[in-house]
Amino acid sequence: MTTFTAITTLNSEAAAYALSEAMENMDPEPTGVGVFEMEDGSGLWEVGGYFIDMPDDVELTLLAQAFGAKTFVVSELPEIDWVAKVKRDLSPVEAGRFFVYGSHDAEKLPEGRVGLLIEAAMAFGTGHHGTTLGCLRALDRLDTDGFRGKRVADIGCGTAVLAMGAAKIWPDPVLASDIDAIAVEVAQANVTANALDGRVICLEATGFDHPDLIAAAPFDLVFANILMGPLIALAPEMGRMIGQGGYAILSGLLVEQAETVLAAYLDAGFSLHHREDIGDWATLTLSRN
Numbered sequence: 377m378t379t380f381t382a383i384t385t386l387n388s389e390a391a392a393y394a395l396s397e398a399m400e401n402m403d404p405e406p407t408g409v410g411v412f413e414m415e416d417g418s419g420l421w422e423v424g425g426y427f428i429d430m431p432d433d434v435e436l437t438l439l440a441q442a443f444g445a446k447t448f449v450v451s452e453l454p455e456i457d458w459v460a461k462v463k464r465d466l467s468p469v470e471a472g473r474f475f476v477y478g479s480h481d482a483e484k485l486p487e488g489r490v491g492l493l494i495e496a497a498m499a500f501g502t503g504h505h506g507t508t509l510g511c512l513r514a515l516d517r518l519d520t521d522g523f524r525g526k527r528v529a530d531i532g533c534g535t536a537v538l539a540m541g542a543a544k545i546w547p548d549p550v551l552a553s554d555i556d557a558i559a560v561e562v563a564q565a566n567v568t569a570n571a572l573d574g575r576v577i578c579l580e581a582t583g584f585d586h587p588d589l590i591a592a593a594p595f596d597l598v599f600a601n602i603l604m605g606p607l608i609a610l611a612p613e614m615g616r617m618i619g620q621g622g623y624a625i626l627s628g629l630l631v632e633q634a635e636t637v638l639a640a641y642l643d644a645g646f647s648l649h650h651r652e653d654i655g656d657w658a659t660l661t662l663s664r665n
Contacts (some may be wrong), residue, residue, distance in 0.1 A: 379453040380537055382406075382431050383424040385414070386445040392421035395443040402439075404429040413603050471509050472516025474541055490544045493569050494535050507627035509600050510659030511538050513624045517650065517661050518597070518661070519545055523623070524595040529553065529589060531610070532602040536563035536576060538625075542597070543575040551589055553581040583610055584617050594619030601627045608640045615644035618664045623649065627659040634658035 382399075386392055392649045406425035414420045421444065425431065436448040468477040468484055475489040485491045515538065518525075530539035530552040539552035540590045552567075554560050557580055579586050584593070584608075595618050600607055607626055614624055624646065629637055632654050638648060638660060646662040653659075 378428070379407075380427040380430055380450060381424055381453060382427065382448045382450045383422060384440055384445040384448045385422050386422045386443060387420055387647055388444070389413070389421055391443045391445070392423050394486060394515075395423050395439060396425075397437055399423070399425050402435055404431065406431070413605060417630060419530065423449050444502040465487070469509065471512035472520075473545075474512045474516060476508075476512070478539060489527055490541065490569075492540055492544070494537060494566055503586050506654035506657035507629070507659065508537060508652050510626050510657060511599055511601050511625050513652060513663045514542055514650065514659055515545075515599075518623060518625075523597075527581055528597045528599075529592065529595050529596045529617075530586075530599040531583060532600055532606070532628075533563050533578070534559055535564065537567050538599040538601065539563075539576045540567065540570050540572055542599075543572050544570075549574070550576050551579060551592060552576050553579040553586060553589060555580070555582050584613055589617075593617045594622065594623045597625070598622075599625045601625075603628045604630075604633045604637055607637050608645070611637075611644040614641070615646065615664070620664055622660045622664045622665070625659065626662065627657065628656045629660070631658045634660060638662075 392411045398412045399406055399409045404427060409425045412422045414422055422604065431450060440448055447485065468475055473490050474492055474496060476492045477485060478494060505576055520625060524547045525542055525546050528542045528550045530536060530550065533539055533552035533554050535551040539550045543550045547589050552563050558578045560578050567573060567576045567578060579588055581589060598614060598618055599649050618624055626637065641662050647665055649663045650661040651658060
């Protein structure tokens with residue numbers, strides 16, 4: 377089956393989401409539309425749609441003009457078995473004591489390591505990205521130093537790999553939340569695959585806006601592997617939701633964005649405990665004063 381993509385960029389978050397909503401009404405109708413903040417520090421937002429039939433060029437041109445976007449770039453995706461490709465390309469990842477792997481590599485789990493199974497079809501968040509790797513290393517580092525998390529949350533959990541890592545080494549249940557309903561379904565599937573049902577509780581929530589998260593506060597540890605903008609917006613609430621002596625492990629940050637995010641969290645009552653840069657990505661471990 378042939379799939380077409382139509383992608384553009386614009387410099388306003390509000391306009392990007394408005395454009396994505398307008399694209400939902402196109403004819404032919406897209407099978408999916410996404411909005412993403414560019415992670416290169418440009419401040420641009422990318423809007424992309426997927427189509428089974430070639431999208432109407434005139435309609436795309438009119439939409440771009442109406443919302444102040446650049447001209448759409450339309451491409452035809454090659455027919456690829458993406459799951460098979462991921463299985464070939466993604467090898468297991470070691471992050472401290474953690475070993476993140478797909479079911480096709482189950483026999484490679486070393487003795488004595490903490491295994492985290494992420495299916496190939498759910499490849500984002502497998503640990504290959506510098507942000508996920510940095511967060512798992514930060515978790516391993518805290519535990520090695522003697523910290524034990526009793527009330528832990530993973531905000532913007534994606535595959536829930538970080539929540540599962542905490543649940544595998546500590547006895548208390550971990551809350552894993554995401555703003556996206558599909559991500560919550562993916563997280564729950566991974567939790568079940570790792571035999572962690574009841575140990576990792578998956579929730580749909582924006583930030584901490586869920587009764588279960590509010591009731592569990594104050595937290596000892598919160599993961600937030602998201603993006604710079606949402607991290608900065610969350611800083612004051614993080615300061616309220618994490619107890620004194622607790623930690624926040626933050627990533628989703630380009631190296632050049634780390635100082636800006638750190639400044640927001642210093643203002644919210646945190647201090648820098650550890651920083652690790654992996655390639656272009658930074659991970660901050662912060663302690664609540």
